[in-house]
Amino acid sequence: MPVSNLTLVERIARVLAGRELSINAEGEDPSAGPNVDEVWHEYTADALAILRTMREPDENMARAGDPEVWERMVLAALEPETSSATSF
Structure with missing residues (x-):
């Protein structure tokens, strides 16, 4: 399985920017x-x-995989970003 060299936050932000601009x-x-x-x-x-x-x-x-693993993965994607961003 390929692994991106960009953070998930950056990839989502790029998609959002692309939707608005392209x-x-x-x-x-x-x-x-x-x-x-x-x-x-x-x-x-x-x-x-x-x-x-x-x-x-x-x-x-949740039926397709382990919900706890999913949560940990999303939290890991958020971790480096939340230290410099305002929390909701």
Whole structure:
């Protein structure tokens, strides 16, 4: 299984930025990559909010795997980010 060299928070923030900027989503930029590189950090708070929501698996997720492992993994993704971000 591949492992990303970007944090989960950064990946989510980049997706959010891309959705807003790219013509392939809700934006107008036909080549949004460079702009996403510049502004993704502005979406970090939204990414953290999404991850906080994901801490608790739903019933289907719990049936598919270990809910405690899921929670630990999401908390691990939040850990380096929460020390420098405002908590909700």
